[in-house]
Amino acid sequence: MSCAANSQLIAEYRLTDSDCALVQSAIDAVLGESAGVSQTDFLRHAHRYLPMLPMPVLDLLAAFRDQEIAPAVLISGFPVPDEEIGATPLHWRDGRTGERQEIYSLLLAASLGQVFAWATLQDGRLVQDVVPIRGQQQAQTGHGTIELAWHTEDGFHRYRCDYLCLFAMRNNDHIPTNLACVDHLSLSPRVVDTLLGERFLIRPDTEHLKAENALARRAMERLQDDPVPSAVLFGAPERPYLRIDPIYMSPLPGDAEAAESLTEITRELESCLQPVSLEPGDLLVLDNYRCVHGRAPFTARYDGTDRWLKKVIVTRDLRKSRDVRGAVDDRVLN
Ligand SMILES: O=C(O)CCC(=O)C(=O)O
Ligand SMILES: [Fe+2]
Numbered sequence: 599m600s601c602a603a604n605s606q607l608i609a610e611y612r613l614t615d616s617d618c619a620l621v622q623s624a625i626d627a628v629l630g631e632s633a634g635v636s637q638t639d640f641l642r643h644a645h646r647y648l649p650m651l652p653m654p655v656l657d658l659l660a661a662f663r664d665q666e667i668a669p670a671v672l673i674s675g676f677p678v679p680d681e682e683i684g685a686t687p688l689h690w691r692d693g694r695t696g697e698r699q700e701i702y703s704l705l706l707a708a709s710l711g712q713v714f715a716w717a718t719l720q721d722g723r724l725v726q727d728v729v730p731i732r733g734q735q736q737a738q739t740g741h742g743t744i745e746l747a748w749h750t751e752d753g754f755h756r757y758r759c760d761y762l763c764l765f766a767m768r769n770n771d772h773i774p775t776n777l778a779c780v781d782h783l784s785l786s787p788r789v790v791d792t793l794l795g796e797r798f799l800i801r802p803d804t805e806h807l808k809a810e811n812a813l814a815r816r817a818m819e820r821l822q823d824d825p826v827p828s829a830v831l832f833g834a835p836e837r838p839y840l841r842i843d844p845i846y847m848s849p850l851p852g853d854a855e856a857a858e859s860l861t862e863i864t865r866e867l868e869s870c871l872q873p874v875s876l877e878p879g880d881l882l883v884l885d886n887y888r889c890v891h892g893r894a895p896f897t898a899r900y901d902g903t904d905r906w907l908k909k910v911i912v913t914r915d916l917r918k919s920r921d922v923r924g925a926v927d928d929r930v931l932n
Contacts, residue, residue, distance in 0.1 A: 609668035613675035617652035624650035644708035669779040669888040678878035685902025690727040700725045703765045712916040714929045717814035718806040722930040728907040730898035739805045748892030753843035754800040757919040759911035766876035767906040773896045774873030780840040783866040789859045793830040797856040814932045839887035
């Protein structure tokens with residue numbers, strides 16, 4: 599095992615009582631002023647509410663974004679009253695609860711960049727419910743219960759997120775999210791050099807391909823039929839970023855060196871994987887250029903007590919995806 603054991607994977611902060619009071623009044627302000635408006639409309643005014651958030655949280659997220667002080671941040675301590683949030687939904691389409699937790703996640707996410715969504719995932723919702731769905735046990739998605747293989751979020755797409763936020767509503771069985779960071783790998787210069795080449799194909803995951811929105815689904819089908827070659831490592835060669843999703847990935851046909859290097863980095867990441875069990879009130883923010891994440895297998899009960907996360911994705915530059923968005927201020931990518 600060659601993982602750099604001492605490197606910090608997660609920078610942590612726990613909200614104090616006075617932090618919580620500030621956050622709750624920011625949420626009250628959102629609910630008061632933006633009553634009845636969509637989350638898209640509320641986000642247009644996020645700048646009004648961000649200054650109301652606790653400074654240590656904003657400082658930590660700014661240092662995470664601008665100085666890359668850690669590949670992940672865990673902010674804990676936001677209240678999740680079990681009786682208020684109700685049962686874990688049996689399907690993401692079921693009635694939404696957890697409005698305060700959603701606003702909290704959206705505000706912190708908005709401090710990092712611009713929140714967006716995919717038309718092919720959960721009807722383009724900005725906050726997604728990650729819950730097990732009966733009948734989908736074998737799915738390689740957030741709705742399955744088999745091991746969710748580690749991956750770069752939406753690694754197949756050029757407009758994948760910079761950051762991924764996972765907020766825990768419920769996790770009674772302490773089922774871990776698994777994380778590994780690219781900084782902690784030891785790869786030979788030859789392997790790094792190969793991984794820096796656009797010699798790999800990543801295809802969309804099954805969830806994007808089964809969307810009901812036909813227009814958006816066709817765009818994903820095109821990427822399925824004709825993926826654009828991408829590099830596994832990019833950015834500064836001595837401290838590279840990462841784009842990888844082995845389950846949906848292959849080297850270019852006939853490229854044996856690319857195949858070997860992919861096997862090598864996959865093995866390295868595997869050996870660096872660390873479990874993090876998110877507890878209610880935890881918000882885990884992942885740098886999608888620096889870490890991969892997955893989830894351990896579990897057994898679902900489908901009785902309202904299953905594991906339940908809320909997920910938000912963030913880009914540093916929404917404008918770059920204008921070609922797949924209907925309007926300038928549209929946050930949903932097709
Ligand atoms: O459930 C988790 O911990 C991770 C889920 C995940 O990777 C996702 O929804 O993209
Ligand atoms: Fe994921």
